[in-house]
Amino acid sequence: MEWLRMQQWSPYVVGIGIGILSWLTFVLSDKPIGCSTAFARFSGMIERAFRGNKTLAKPYFKQYVPALTWDVMLVIGIVIGSFASALLSGQFQLTWVPSLWAATFGSAYVPRLLVAVIGGVLMGAGARWADGCTSGHGISGTLQLAVSSWLAVACFFAGGIVAAFVIFRVLGA
Amino acid sequence: MLTKLHTNKRLQLVLGLVAGIAFGFLLQKGGVTTYDVILGQLLLTDFTMVKVMLSAVVTGMLGVYALRGLGVARLHPKSGSVGKTVASPYSATAPAQSLAQSGRVHSTR
Numbered sequence: 663m664e665w666l667r668m669q670q671w672s673p674y675v676v677g678i679g680i681g682i683l684s685w686l687t688f689v690l691s692d693k694p695i696g697c698s699t700a701f702a703r704f705s706g707m708i709e710r711a712f713r714g715n716k717t718l719a720k721p722y723f724k725q726y727v728p729a730l731t732w733d734v735m736l737v738i739g740i741v742i743g744s745f746a747s748a749l750l751s752g753q754f755q756l757t758w759v760p761s762l763w764a765a766t767f768g769s770a771y772v773p774r775l776l777v778a779v780i781g782g783v784l785m786g787a788g789a790r791w792a793d794g795c796t797s798g799h800g801i802s803g804t805l806q807l808a809v810s811s812w813l814a815v816a817c818f819f820a821g822g823i824v825a826a827f828v829i830f831r832v833l834g835a
Numbered sequence: 836m837l838t839k840l841h842t843n844k845r846l847q848l849v850l851g852l853v854a855g856i857a858f859g860f861l862l863q864k865g866g867v868t869t870y871d872v873i874l875g876q877l878l879l880t881d882f883t884m885v886k887v888m889l890s891a892v893v894t895g896m897l898g899v900y901a902l903r904g905l906g907v908a909r910l911h912p913k914s915g916s917v918g919k920t921v922a923s924p925y926s927a928t929a930p931a932q933s934l935a936q937s938g939r940v941h942s943t944r
Contacts, residue, residue, distance in 0.1 A: 677887045685895065691851065736858070740862070743861075747859070762870065799913065801892060805895035807896065817921050823877050830874070
């Protein structure tokens, strides 16, 4: 079982694995792999903890009921699976500041944390507006040849590349 | 024919968890859970992320369309519009602009 302990697999092997996994989810669960819906449900669960059942009456949460569903379990599974993989390969560590960030902006963790939170909020809002994230549109949508998904993924990369260049090559230069 | 399986709620939760574990494991082994790899892609210095995504898309596409042909899988394309998918959220509710649903892809087979 040495392959389970490897630091990294060929990206092509991983991609083929994800492709085959999507065959299985389509057949066994009638669902494409996607993550952002679960985050909408999680936010509903948090809101419900404060506002009670009024939350459930919102049209948005009628459509995305804040409950334990297939997609929520998928996201929980992703955390478990990637944790197991990192643990097996001995890569697991808690890091505040990734090396690339530290090399450009220094190792202070407050600015890094601030930018990560702002980035996370923007990414979450964007994924919900577009009705999908890098997995829902980027992998599952494009493999179904959905026009919306190819358009979305082109925009993800265009936006991401511009933002990365502005942050690391302009601001960080 | 697989409706019984798809409506078994408890089993579906288990299947979702198992699929997630496999997906997370693969993502980590592919390196795409690493900050430097994602940023390397966006800075166009490390193409790991695109290699993973495109090989997943090609593999998935062949299988899912074959399974659809056999009548055991259905497509679930998402609707989109220029306003919704490209830039502003304000036209997100206009169903008439749906790109994905304009073709025949929405048939239930």
